[in-house]
Amino acid sequence: MSNSKVPKQIDRRYIYLILLVGIIVPLLVPLGFVSEVSDLSKQVYDLVESTPESSVVMISFDYEPSTATELQPMSKSIIEHAWRKNQRIVVLALWPQGVQMAEMAFADVLKKFPGKQYGKDYVNLGYKTGGMVTIQAMGRNLREVFPNDYKGTPLDNLELMTGVKNFNQVGYMMSMSSGDPGLKQYVMAAHDIFKAKVSGGTTAVSAPGFIPYVNDQKQLYGLLGGLKGAAEYEAMIGVKGTATSGMDAQSVAHMIIIIFIILGNIRAYKIRHLKQ
Amino acid sequence: MKRFVPLLITFIVGIIVLSSEFIPHKPFSSVNEGLENWFLIISGFAIILGQLSLIKVNSMKVADKAENWKFYLAGLIAFAVMLLCGILWGTQDAKGLLGNGDLIIAILGKKPFEYLFSNIYQHLSATMFALLAFFIASAAYRAFIVRSFESTLLMIAAVLVMLGRTSIGTSFTAWLPQQWKFLHLPNIADFIMNYPNNAAQRAIMISAALGIVGSSLRILLGIERSYLGGSD
Numbered sequence: 238m239s240n241s242k243v244p245k246q247i248d249r250r251y252i253y254l255i256l257l258v259g260i261i262v263p264l265l266v267p268l269g270f271v272s273e274v275s276d277l278s279k280q281v282y283d284l285v286e287s288t289p290e291s292s293v294v295m296i297s298f299d300y301e302p303s304t305a306t307e308l309q310p311m312s313k314s315i316i317e318h319a320w321r322k323n324q325r326i327v328v329l330a331l332w333p334q335g336v337q338m339a340e341m342a343f344a345d346v347l348k349k350f351p352g353k354q355y356g357k358d359y360v361n362l363g364y365k366t367g368g369m370v371t372i373q374a375m376g377r378n379l380r381e382v383f384p385n386d387y388k389g390t391p392l393d394n395l396e397l398m399t400g401v402k403n404f405n406q407v408g409y410m411m412s413m414s415s416g417d418p419g420l421k422q423y424v425m426a427a428h429d430i431f432k433a434k435v436s437g438g439t440t441a442v443s444a445p446g447f448i449p450y451v452n453d454q455k456q457l458y459g460l461l462g463g464l465k466g467a468a469e470y471e472a473m474i475g476v477k478g479t480a481t482s483g484m485d486a487q488s489v490a491h492m493i494i495i496i497f498i499i500l501g502n503i504r505a506y507k508i509r510h511l512k513q
Numbered sequence: 514m515k516r517f518v519p520l521l522i523t524f525i526v527g528i529i530v531l532s533s534e535f536i537p538h539k540p541f542s543s544v545n546e547g548l549e550n551w552f553l554i555i556s557g558f559a560i561i562l563g564q565l566s567l568i569k570v571n572s573m574k575v576a577d578k579a580e581n582w583k584f585y586l587a588g589l590i591a592f593a594v595m596l597l598c599g600i601l602w603g604t605q606d607a608k609g610l611l612g613n614g615d616l617i618i619a620i621l622g623k624k625p626f627e628y629l630f631s632n633i634y635q636h637l638s639a640t641m642f643a644l645l646a647f648f649i650a651s652a653a654y655r656a657f658i659v660r661s662f663e664s665t666l667l668m669i670a671a672v673l674v675m676l677g678r679t680s681i682g683t684s685f686t687a688w689l690p691q692q693w694k695f696l697h698l699p700n701i702a703d704f705i706m707n708y709p710n711n712a713a714q715r716a717i718m719i720s721a722a723l724g725i726v727g728s729s730l731r732i733l734l735g736i737e738r739s740y741l742g743g744s745d
Contacts, residue, residue, distance in 0.1 A: 337630055388606045449714050484679075489681070
């Protein structure tokens with residue numbers, strides 16, 4: 238078999254360039270594709286929707302900026318949905334940078350809800366190390382783990398925290414999670430030990446590992462998986478955010494990858510054919 | 514003695530924590546709560562230990578002029594700048610040693626720590642993660658090749674899930690009549706995720722759990738001692 242007949246591999250630089258163009262163009266010129274809402278995302282929406290008004294709910298920001306593209310739109314959508322239902326939000330973070338991510342998410346959503354006040358409508362408890370043990374300890378006595386909020390204000394001085402002692406007073410718990418500690422630990426500790434209602438979102442790459450927890454025992458009330466989950470949630474609450482526009486870019490990127498897979502197989506087939 | 518005492522502590526603490534799961538009453542439950550608090554305190558110190566280790570390891574690389582020592586130096590400088598910004602002008606609502614840095618806020622619009630976080634760290638971090646997409650595209654072209662029955666299955670499943678999870682893919686089969694909706698790409702993707710994926714994930718989880726039980730027992734009984742830092 239002569240080497241000249243063997244189809245050449247596409248230079249990876251061309252692959253990168255084509256992918257770059259494929260991602261940038263839909264971001265600049267949205268294509269307007271519509272995402273179908275999956276059952277997993279609908280379950281998360283239903284959990285927020287069915288939780289009574291003025292309930293205290295908990296959102297754990299268990300991620301850092303690297304995964305913010307996928308998880309930050311989810312967080313903002315959940316906050317907006319919860320506030321539309323007049324639910325009061327307690328925020329914490331099992332990841333150090335989660336505190337900043339929460340601050341940024343609330344700063345964005347507060348523009349739509351200028352009347353919402355810190356201490357009354359939302360509280361940020363800050364970051365705590367310890368992962369699953371922290372969740373277990375919170376389930377027994379929240380104040381033992383978080384005696385103050387992230388500003389150093391004692392929880393007893395915050396109107397929202399009145400009567401909130403442990404998970405029994407929390408409507409649901411959401412973990413926006415990009416790894417450990419995160420959603421898995423909330424399932425194992427908050428749900429399995431304290432029977433709290435747990436839901437959340439993860440990066441697309443981690444989502445398949447969480448699907449077994451969405452079961453008849455309701456270990457997880459649905460799951461938002463990656464940018465698609467975030468876009469679905471935006472669609473359900475009628476918001477066109479960064480996830481919706483990002484889905485166009487992701488869709489084109491996926492199509493490009495599929496085309497390259499086909500090209501790779503054509504090349505492999507030709508090589509096999511030449512060898513024979 | 515140096516090894517016996519840690520092994521004894523591990524055994525006793527392990528047995529208490531394990532027992533409290535099956536006997537959730539005093540004294541086990543209260544001792545377990547105390548141990549949890551200890552764990553949280555020790556975890557806090559672990560962060561400081563990690564930072565000290567980071568400084569030590571990187572400083573040694575720089576001092577020894579190890580390969581790529583300039584990157585280690587850059588890491589150290591970044592660490593020091595963020596640390597100083599946090600200590601001097603505080604983070605978020607917390608004041609630093611020099612107060613809030615109102616003059617800097619007037620120029621930058623934010624506290625120095627917040628400014629660096631949202632304008633540098635956030636974008637660098639997101640960029641690193643986003644680069645994965647390019648590597649995946651290149652790797653998919655090279656790796657997703659039909660070579661055997663298993664690799665064909667893997668490729669077909671991957672393509673179907675990718676199509677089912679995109680808005681474009683959804684539009685390909687949106688025209689299907691109701692009785693053929695099971696062939697709608699998102700439905701096929703859901704099927705793959707909910708049944709074959711779920712079954713495999715559960716098998717992995719159960720296997721991993723059994724592995725954890727085994728290795729935990731080895732640690733409790735002192736058979737596994739590598740966490741002590743030695744080879745024996």
